[in-house]
Amino acid sequence: xxxxxQAQTEISVVEKEDVTLDCVYETRDTTYYLFWYKQPPSxxxxxxxxxNSFDEQNEISGRYSWNFQxxxxxxxxxxxASQVVxxxxxxxxxxxxxxxxxxxxxxxxxxxxx
Amino acid sequence: xxxxxxxxxxxxxxEGQNVTLSCEQNLNHDAMxxxxxxxxxxxxxxxxxxxxxxxxxxxxxxxxxxxxxKKESFPLTVTSAQKNPTAFYLxxxxxxxxxxxxxxxxxxxxxxxx
Numbered sequence: 139x140x141x142x143x144q145a146q147t148e149i150s151v152v153e154k155e156d157v158t159l160d161c162v163y164e165t166r167d168t169t170y171y172l173f174w175y176k177q178p179p180s181x182x183x184x185x186x187x188x189x190n191s192f193d194e195q196n197e198i199s200g201r202y203s204w205n206f207q208x209x210x211x212x213x214x215x216x217x218x219a220s221q222v223v224x225x226x227x228x229x230x231x232x233x234x235x236x237x238x239x240x241x242x243x244x245x246x247x248x249x250x251x252x
Numbered sequence: 253x254x255x256x257x258x259x260x261x262x263x264x265x266x267e268g269q270n271v272t273l274s275c276e277q278n279l280n281h282d283a284m285x286x287x288x289x290x291x292x293x294x295x296x297x298x299x300x301x302x303x304x305x306x307x308x309x310x311x312x313x314x315x316x317x318x319x320x321x322k323k324e325s326f327p328l329t330v331t332s333a334q335k336n337p338t339a340f341y342l343x344x345x346x347x348x349x350x351x352x353x354x355x356x357x358x359x360x361x362x363x364x365x366x
Binding site: 240 | 283285292293294295296297300302308310311340342344353354355356357358359360362
């Protein structure tokens with residue numbers, strides 16, 4: 139069975155603080171893909187990153203970084219020096235080969251307070 | 253610019269009415285999807301289609317119907333059999349439907365029963 143767990147429902151931070159959003163997944167497949175999407179108040183899901191199961195290298199993109207650890211089935215997302223524009227709901231998702239479905243976590247609502 | 257267009261942005265339905273949500277893409281993607289989003293529950297798959305004239309039920313298909321007569325279009329009808337249709341509906345497309353390239357999402361339709 140496949141499952142994505144985002145245990146943090148809501149997080150509030152003060153601007154310029156660092157924040158980490160947790161994602162834990164379950165899958166029996168050896169080949170799979172993990173994603174993070176951002177959903178601003180406008181509603182559209184914006185793609186942030188894609189990682190395949192064979193690539194455990196951490197990735198940094200500006201203020202964003204991702205830590206993928208297969209040993210703990212986690213794919214955590216860190217925002218450094220948070221800004222008000224980072225306020226949104228963030229979703230972690232799992233794509234199993236041939237599943238024809240992205241399995242989403244329940245999302246984490248991040249509020250950055252100026 | 254290529255993308256997915258959903259219309260209308262807001263839709264109101266009376267009890268017992270069928271309503272149709274539009275989804276059009278110009279990305280030349282083969283696969284298209286409909287998701288429902290409820291507060292605190294993440295996104296759940298309603299229907300998906302990998303090719304024209306073919307579609308499959310997702311996790312919560314009851315009370316919904318779809319068609320895929322053209323590659324670009326994947327309308328969703330919310331029928332009167334759907335007992336709790338108030339939700340945010342997101343359409344998505346994918347170039348390969350489950351091979352890890354991720355999905356592109358529209359900006360959503362918010363449906364409210366009045």
